[in-house]
Amino acid sequence: DAGVIQSPRHEVTEMGQEVTLRCKPISGHNSLFWYRQTMMRGLELLIYFNNNVPIDDSGMPEDRFSAKMPNASFSTLKIQPSEPRDSAVYFCASSLRTSPSTDTQYFGPGTRLTVL
Amino acid sequence: EDKVVQSPLSLVVHEGDTVTLNCSYEVTNFRSLLWYKQEKKAPTFLFMLTSSGIEKKSGRLSSILDKKELFSILNITATQTGDSAIYLCAPRSGAGSYQLTFGKGTKLSVIP
Numbered sequence: 001d002a003g004v005i006q007s008p009r010h011e012v013t014e015m016g017q018e019v020t021l022r023c024k025p026i027s028g029h030n031s032l033f034w035y036r037q038t039m040m041r042g043l044e045l046l047i048y049f050n051n052n053v054p055i056d057d058s059g060m061p062e063d064r065f066s067a068k069m070p071n072a073s074f075s076t077l078k079i080q081p082s083e084p085r086d087s088a089v090y091f092c093a094s095s096l097r098t099s100p101s102t103d104t105q106y107f108g109p110g111t112r113l114t115v116l
Numbered sequence: 117e118d119k120v121v122q123s124p125l126s127l128v129v130h131e132g133d134t135v136t137l138n139c140s141y142e143v144t145n146f147r148s149l150l151w152y153k154q155e156k157k158a159p160t161f162l163f164m165l166t167s168s169g170i171e172k173k174s175g176r177l178s179s180i181l182d183k184k185e186l187f188s189i190l191n192i193t194a195t196q197t198g199d200s201a202i203y204l205c206a207p208r209s210g211a212g213s214y215q216l217t218f219g220k221g222t223k224l225s226v227i228p
Contacts, residue, residue, distance in 0.1 A: 033215075043218040046219075056215065104150070104161055105150075105161070106161065107159050109157050109158050114203055
């Protein structure tokens with residue numbers, strides 16, 4: 001059974017360019033989470049969706065970041081324009097949303113983004 | 117604001133040693149606490165703890181939660197080089213919330 005799939009695995013871009021990260025959650029999961037991980041700040045939640053609807057985007061750093069989930073099997077995180085401080089590993093995770101006490105998130109392999 | 121503190125930040129031990137990793141938290145409306153292991157890539161799930169004093173065990177790893185004192189520990193006995201990783205603690209807070217707040221992790225290095 002395939003886990004969470006993310007693409008690309010590595011992205012190197014120049015400052016000012018648009019970056020789109022992609023995620024396919026585990027089939028049947030109805031919650032999807034985008035995280036960013038850096039040495040300084042650790043793992044931070046950016047946004048999460050339940051049944052394709054954004055529930056909390058308070059972690060999105062600024063208007064340059066946007067996320068969409070057009071259907072249950074696909075989500076994108078877009079950065080436009082990108083800046084060097086956006087360099088990080090971006091993880092997508094999904095869960096079955098059983099109950100708040102017992103829900104378990106499963107992580108994708110991550111996208112390592114480098115903005116020059 | 118929710119707060120999660122893990123200690124130590126890093127740890128170097130020899131194979132066969134026993135280690136204890138600590139996680140203290142301050143979160144509103146605590147629901148559960150998860151432990152993850154992160155090697156070179158994505159975090160992988162280890163344990164979920166919801167009740168105080170009940171030990172969860174998986175092989176050489178075990179974990180326990182103290183909801184009164186607001187901490188959890190992760191024990192690893194007879195460590196192996198394959199246990200080298202960053203161990204992340206993540207309490208879940210908020211009524212009806214599915215969000216996790218991650219600590220910065222403990223980096224464990226096991227040397228032969």
